[in-house]
Amino acid sequence: MDKQNIPKKILHWYDNNKRSLPWRRKNTKKQHEYFTLVSEFMLQQTQVKTVIPFFNRFIKKFPNLKSLASADKNKVLKYWEGLGYYSRAKNLKKTANIIITEYRGSLPKNLEKLKTLPGIGEYTSRSILSIAHNQPYIPMDGNVERILKRVFLLKNKSQISKENLIEKKTFFSNSKRSSDYAQAIMEIGALICRPSLPICTSCPLTSHCKAYKKKDFEVVTNKKLNKTKYFEAKVYKHKNKYLLIKNKKFNFLKNLVIFPMNEINKEKFKLSIDKKINIRISNMNMKIIINENKNKIKIKNSFLLNKSNLSKFVLPSFTKKIFNSLSHLK
Numbered sequence: 001m002d003k004q005n006i007p008k009k010i011l012h013w014y015d016n017n018k019r020s021l022p023w024r025r026k027n028t029k030k031q032h033e034y035f036t037l038v039s040e041f042m043l044q045q046t047q048v049k050t051v052i053p054f055f056n057r058f059i060k061k062f063p064n065l066k067s068l069a070s071a072d073k074n075k076v077l078k079y080w081e082g083l084g085y086y087s088r089a090k091n092l093k094k095t096a097n098i099i100i101t102e103y104r105g106s107l108p109k110n111l112e113k114l115k116t117l118p119g120i121g122e123y124t125s126r127s128i129l130s131i132a133h134n135q136p137y138i139p140m141d142g143n144v145e146r147i148l149k150r151v152f153l154l155k156n157k158s159q160i161s162k163e164n165l166i167e168k169k170t171f172f173s174n175s176k177r178s179s180d181y182a183q184a185i186m187e188i189g190a191l192i193c194r195p196s197l198p199i200c201t202s203c204p205l206t207s208h209c210k211a212y213k214k215k216d217f218e219v220v221t222n223k224k225l226n227k228t229k230y231f232e233a234k235v236y237k238h239k240n241k242y243l244l245i246k247n248k249k250f251n252f253l254k255n256l257v258i259f260p261m262n263e264i265n266k267e268k269f270k271l272s273i274d275k276k277i278n279i280r281i282s283n284m285n286m287k288i289i290i291n292e293n294k295n296k297i298k299i300k301n302s303f304l305l306n307k308s309n310l311s312k313f314v315l316p317s318f319t320k321k322i323f324n325s326l327s328h329l330k
């Protein structure tokens, strides 16, 4: 396999096909670092098209690292509202503070130092090093993984193991344009080597790709199945006010405003004749009974919130979905 031309082909494709994304705008070095940091946090477990409007709104409010570091935490959460996984917003804010106070406003250029920052793990630190600092890293995201599995036709358990995929990553070899190169490979995965119906006719890797030669595009994954859990949400309404609490009980949606809830067993869920809804968060499928109470429920630290004041609170989309399911109570 002639690997020499691979970076050239990939970069040529990227120069002609890359998406115009707000965090790719031409900018000063400092802004480029900041945009990379914010976008990488937002893109963790969230799709590009979902992130774009949130990124634009966030950057308009917090245009640089300094403004984010000095902002009130609740304001930051407000501007993250609707994007989910709120721990990312809290960690981003903490990271911004540390970069300002300990790194004089510049993102560290070293993998180990980056990994000590809140919310930055192996993947995000590699993304930052390649995208913001032009270092020769290729972060292994789902797109890169899929390309490798197809190029080498990796099918069995040992072939798709993390170790083997990291080894196979040398296929991409290096380029001096490390920042563009890493983004180009991920972009090919997102736009061309798509999970279903890859557009091989537009791909710069066809001559190297075993999946293309064999016309076998099935991608084997070892994804853990999402867990299903059952809950009962207690809804109490009095004169257009709803009883809510700040969640201290569950590890998900920590410290955010939710309806009072209990985890219940599958049997109780099945037998209930109350309204039922499904909500998916992180890697959990939540099946929720909506239990409407006529009498006030006594719950410590709960408060009544007027529906017309909802916009003033940071409400996770989870709580909004329950509100929407109550439309008949309006």
Ligand code: SF4
Pocket: 147, 150, 151, 192, 193, 194, 198, 199, 200, 203, 204, 205, 206, 209, 210, 211, 212, 217
């Ligand atoms: S040739 Fe097709 S299957 Fe192979 S990497 Fe390109 S898009 Fe994916």
